[in-house]
Amino acid sequence: MKFFNKKGDATASSEQKVSKGEEEINALLPDYGKYSFLKKSFLIKLNLLMFVVSLSSTNNGYDGSLLNGLQAMPKYNKYLGNPTGAVMGAINNGVVFGSLLSFPFVSKICDYFGRRNTIIIGDMILIIGVILQSCSQNYAMFLVSRLVIGFGTNVSVVPSPTLMSELTYPSHRQVVTAVYNTCWYLGAIIGAWVTFGTRNVSGEWCWRIPSICMAFWPVVQLAFILFVPESPRWLVSKGRSEEARSILMKYHADNNEEVGGALVDFEMAEISAAIQAEQMADNFSYTDFLKTPGNRKRLYYVVFIGFAMQMSGNGLVSYYLSKVLDSIGITSTDEKLVVNGGLNIYNYFISLFFAFIVGSFKRRTMFITSFSAMLVCYVIWTVLSCINQKRNFEEKSLGQGVLAMIFFYYASYNFGFNGLPYVYLTEILPFTLRAKGINIQQCVQQICSVYNGFVNSVAMDNMYPSSWRYYIVWVCVNAVELVLCYFTFVETSGRTLEEVAEVFGEKPVEIADIRDKKFSIETHEHSPSSESLSQSPV
Incomplete structure (x- = not known):
């Protein structure tokens, strides 16, 4: 498979069909030579600016990793009254509830003020939330700060993949848009190792310092976002x-x-x-998703992908890695923090690799392969966990086998559900519904996170030490998702953003x-x- 064409740009494999629009653009692309994206200064600058936009995704990653790390710290748990079950779920879901509060406003802000200015607004709200969390004096204040963080995070996230898909160089669009969500892991890496580094700090600073550091990425993004141009599509509109x-x-x-x-x-x-x-985008509302067969199908994909990104078993590890490790006999705080940090480094680089080859596979192929591999990994993970528990966690090889399955599972997940969803969604959604569609997808993700935040915690607590029984739920969910994906997903590769309408029966x-x-x-x-x-x- 070819990853770069003679002009040095990312391209689809020779097996994929290319539309007239893609052929026209390819014919008009200047021939800057091989690997021009590393040689031409204007392309280097544009891709660096796209990286600045993608930093919106680091906030969610840092937050999830931060909570995994904090939950392994006795001092943090003691300060908040040793939260468990629903109380712990409320802390994790504070960000979720904040995101849901932003749902009615964010697409309107995005379409009225523009993609770039909306990111700025979101970052400013997020930084206020970080200040509140870092200065929290009790559980209630900590929970309120989580709401503010969630509100700001969603306001900055919704316009980001939209801006990237609308601004990036035509032949780089697939790869650059796919890279967006890999920055989730970039934030997670920092969050994991900051909590590891502060684990032995005396007093409350062991968890306040990681909370303060959460402002790092939004501050960096604010410092450079003014150099990012506005979406040409928004300007034309x-x-x-x-x-x-x-x-x-x-x-x-x-x-x-x-x-x-x-x-x-x-x-x-x-x-x-x-x-x-x-x-005009301002004349559109969310009800337009219900008015035509094509838009109803788009709504199905938006909801399904938002659901699958959270409800494929990944939420179990994203927010409750500490409990999963407990279930296989890994109980040391240091060991947990090292696994948390190592897993995020692994996820970042493997998802980045998959982002760069996203143009070499058809969209349906990637989604179906991802679901299939996740299903296999969860079956093996469940079986090994069952045997490990029945043998009283005495055989370390079984625990290591489960740990290996977690890593294999995340490789499978990242192949289809890290960068690809944003490529697919920005392709199937027309300009007038793009911000609204991404907003709905984020809302679905956050609603699913409520389940992950509350039910996962309660289920893991109530079933311990037989927590493996709960994994069977995710085996079934992955099986259903695989069947639905196989029979309902359409192919969009090889078309420009404006041409994808034809796969929905539109002109x-x-x-x-x-x-x-x-x-x-x-x-x-x-x-x-x-x-x-x-x-x-x-």
């Missing part, structure tokens, strides 16, 4: 076509009209035609019309205005 073309010229053509002008003209024409056909943007259309921005009459867009037919 607001009648600001000159700004949109200027951004595309700078980051897709190196301000060279002769070399890259044709590519930019094509992109602008395709974006304009698609947005005109969809109407895509006509490439022939775009090729022949000269996109003019010389006068206001030739650039799409907010008024003209809002009056265009659906």
